[in-house]
Amino acid sequence: MQVQLPLDQMTLAEKLAVMESLWADLSRRSEDLPSPDWHRDVLLDRKRLADEGKLKFLDWEEAIHDLREEVRGNTPT
DSSP: OOOOOOOSSSSSHHHHHHHHHHHHHHHHTGGGGGHHHHHHHHHHHHHHHTTTTTOOOHHHHHHHHEEEEEHTOOOOO
């Protein structure tokens, strides 16, 4: 099945909403999505930085809220 979206007519917020929907669907079947080897390297590096106290964490809802505000042109809280 080929799906065509009017990408040139969609706002950035609409495009991101479509991406969120696609990702939500794909992540329900994570066994079908093998991770590339470099993902492990990135995760290990981030764990090291977290262990060293060099990372700031947001909970998921706060991160999504901040991203949506940024897309709307607002300063995240």
